[in-house]
Amino acid sequence: MARAETNRSGEMEVFVQVVEHGGFSAAARAGRMTPSAVSKLVARLESRLGARLVNRSTRAFQLTPEGCGFYERATRILADIADAERSAGAGEHPVGRIRLNTSASYAAHILAGILPDFLERYPQVAVDLMQTDRVVDLLSERTDVAIRAGPLKNSRLVARKLGETAMVIVGAPGYLDRFGIPATREDLDRHTRLSFGYARAIDGWPVTEAGARTVVAPVGRVQASDGEALRHLALGGNGLARLAAFTVQADIAAGRLVPVLERLNPGDREAFHAIHLGQGGPLPSRVRALLDFLAERGRVS
Template sequence: MARSEINRSGEMEVFVRVVEQGGFSAAARACRMTPSAVSKLIARLETRLGTRLVNRSTRALQLTPEGCAFYERATRILADIEDAERLAGAGEQPVGRIRLNTSASYATHVLAPILPEFLERHPGVTLDLIQTDLVVDLLAERTDVAVRAGPLKSSSLIARKLGDTAMVVVGAPSYLARFGEPKAIEELDRHNRLGFGYARSVDGWPMRVNGGTVIVPTVGRVTASDGEALRRLALGGAGLARLASFTVRDDIAAGRLVPVLEDFNPDDREAFHAIHTGQGGPLPSRVRALLDFLAERGKVS
């Protein structure tokens, strides 16, 4: 078949639908095609590319590494086509869905108060918000932007810094009344130290001792999968927690939580970044709009 006769953008659209819908039948319904036609189109695409893009089974459809790479590029190309048509026809107005992955703490204390402003600025954009403290694979989870805390690993992801925040150990007045306020690190041994239920870059609480830093393990009776859950546990009097200051600033001011062991705080700060895929090329206008907005209004301190 001559190169000019191949509808490559059409093939990409069907392939992307197959991935996002999780199978040929669902994609066929979305594309108003028959499952057989979708299956044959993907087979022709794989033959033309000379590689398998998906592994088929009766239970699930799984992308091959080549399929993952092709999906990432195809979604970017299709988004660029949409942007080009929009720019030529009606100006560069962000339109479409943005899939944003972020922690519950950032969503609650930073994003929620400013989100109405973003939606008002960009009425053509819809937001799909997923909350988790776990590091996700942006490509596998079909995520446009992720807000992550902590040090970044070297990767092909592009990061925009959203500031950094101090860390503080806090406890509820009710908890401190029952168990006492620790005045030295050794006294933490008799306290319930709330921690995360998964591995982090620093697995414990850094504490300053004699000019150096020691790591106090979070040995306690309760762990949680996100920082906001730890905050609520601390508010309820379940134990002490070491949390980002922007999440507990209002609680401290209102007396709901009390900082402890401040003299032993190493003054470390946790950085926040907005992450997206790509190699620095043009972004879909909807994604660029969100990144610009977060850099303007979504910073932590």
């Protein structure tokens, strides 16, 4: 008698349920199976792969490194299968959940204002929003799209440019009243220069004086993990900050922040990109819809 063909996608679905529900019993309840059936299916999967995916005990559930890698790939494969089926049967109407990683500044000043229109345009799409200014690994973080500022180095990533923004050094009026308005590069040495708490592509403040360009190291007693936190620190009078112009233009117009050292501003601009994994191949319709929408409505300047 011929051996029944392995249902690989079915095994993946059960394994993903086990991971996302935190155990065999919970996955069994969600999938209307018995815990023993779920356990046997995962054991059969491990046997076929020749690798242990889960460390089992009576009190703890833990993925092995091989299990983590298989879970990441399985979720992507299942999402692609579901999207392919929806595309074939529903005219490629975007459906499903998008994991979007972006900086807090972009989320607050660009995305928050346009996301309602995206969700209204695509009512069957949901968005999981993760905020960080750090560069994340899209595969390990199971991220569909990331918004990144600055130069791109990873050749595995496909990027769609969302514009460029000027950079500006700003301070709150109260802070400048106490410590003075800097007029020269040397004046910066007498000021608190708020900084990011991690390395960046240009780890400092470029200034141009007498035709010479130098980079001033930001120093101070306060660091922050994202640009929006630095903006709030500057608004609170904690020091000067060098920020993307689109994040502070409303504060400048309202007089809450004041640009300084514009005469020494080298005029450098920071590019923003929407990126995803791949080399230009077919994309799930939900991801393509978001990329097109960001190119239309999510540009910075």
